[in-house]
Amino acid sequence: MATDWAEVYRVTFPDLVRFLYRKVWEADRAEDLAQEAFVRALPHDPENPRAFVFTVAANLARDEARTAIRRRKHLELVKAEPVTQTESPAEGLERREEERAVQAALAQLSERDREVLLLWDAGLDYDEIAAQTGLARSAIGTTLSRARRRLVEAHRELGGRTGGRADGPDGKDGRGNDAALG
Numbered sequence: 001m002a003t004d005w006a007e008v009y010r011v012t013f014p015d016l017v018r019f020l021y022r023k024v025w026e027a028d029r030a031e032d033l034a035q036e037a038f039v040r041a042l043p044h045d046p047e048n049p050r051a052f053v054f055t056v057a058a059n060l061a062r063d064e065a066r067t068a069i070r071r072r073k074h075l076e077l078v079k080a081e082p083v084t085q086t087e088s089p090a091e092g093l094e095r096r097e098e099e100r101a102v103q104a105a106l107a108q109l110s111e112r113d114r115e116v117l118l119l120w121d122a123g124l125d126y127d128e129i130a131a132q133t134g135l136a137r138s139a140i141g142t143t144l145s146r147a148r149r150r151l152v153e154a155h156r157e158l159g160g161r162t163g164g165r166a167d168g169p170d171g172k173d174g175r176g177n178d179a180a181l182g
Contacts, residue, residue: 002045003045003046005041005049008053012049015122016034016053016122019058019118019121019122020033020057020061022106022118023058024061033057033061033064037053037054037056037057038053040060041053041056050128051124051128054122054124054128055131058132101155104158105155106118106151106154108150108154108158109150109151109154112133113143113150113151114147115132115133116147117144117147126140126141129144
């Protein structure tokens with residue numbers, strides 16, 4: 001059966017852009033890479049199109065990072081995601097500071113932990129994450145749990161905010177959620 005790429009695009013594109021944004025930290029570039037991933041995926045008919053597109057996109061982002069390093073380019077570190085509501089200058093500053101803190105905490109993680117967290121955040125399920133990363137499906141939950149804990153710890157060590165929540169000693173907010181993950 002042929003892949004319905006229009007449907008895959010419709011349901012996957014926003015998650016793919018969010019995933020890529022957290023890899024390249026530039027909204028326009030994330031959208032460009034997401035479009036390029038779909039262009040490259042079109043000639044194929046994979047068993048799991050969503051996971052396939054994420055794999056292509058991750059490879060594109062990785063290639064771009066290598067190119068930037070080789071050319072010694074300095075990418076803009078943080079470019080705010082589009083804001084849907086008007087914010088005061090103080091709120092904008094606070095949001096940008098928190099984005100920097102989260103970016104720095106993500107940079108502290110291993111490539112594997114960062115990849116698993118970003119794929120999960122982009123909405124992939126455990127099977128898709130396993131296909132993308134090469135990890136066993138049974139290892140995804142444990143890897144994700146440890147990566148979340150490491151992200152919270154790195155965020156705290158770097159002095160990042162936690163969205164104003166009262167965090168407990170276990171890194172959880174009052175509802176049992178990881179504080180630094182919102």
